[in-house]
Amino acid sequence: AQSVTQLGSHVSVSEGALVLLRCNYSSSVPPYLFWYVQYPNQGLQLLLKYTTGATLVKGINGFEAEFKKSETSFHLTKPSAHMSDAAEYFCAVRNTGRRALTFGSGTRLQVQP
């Protein structure tokens, strides 16, 4: 069975500060990993995904994530937070042979001026 743990249901940073949102997964096989963002009253939008190849993945809006197999982690980072980054972020995993995603519980990011 696969599962996803997002540490910290709420994260608050100052504008211009580093954003770090943590995601750890459990999977019996190499997974496919995703980060989605949800702005208020909207659906989910893909930020980035890891399938194969380079373990550092760059996404939209300046976000990136690194797949670390030894740590079973896929943390999301952005060097400098912007007010528009305030949203809820979801990490998700899918194994080969499964059609559906398994989501973490989400992390709400607040950006203080």
Place this chain on the structure above:
Amino acid sequence: DVKVTQSSRYLVKRTGEKVFLECVQDMDHENMFWYRQDPGLGLRLIYFSYDVKMKEKGDIPEGYSVSREKKERFSLILESASTNQTSMYLCASSKAGLAGGETQYFGPGTRLLVL
């Protein structure tokens, strides 16, 4: 651009009513999904469909059913709505393939309140 639309953004229903949530995608995707989103629980899969008239149960199918008569449309049905089904419902679609890397595209969600 992929577009996934849901029939209602907000819905208020009474306990015991039969509720239909509709989802339409315009990208000829084979897979369609219904998730439920609750605070602190993330998204949980209710049902998904990988072809017309084909469906599989997700993690929390109890109290729900689905229908897929056309490739572009996937309906979620609450047979007899209950207050514990008050939630945000999200529809998604993706291309076929079991390789795992396919992106799921989400609709804007339907916020359902059952009184």
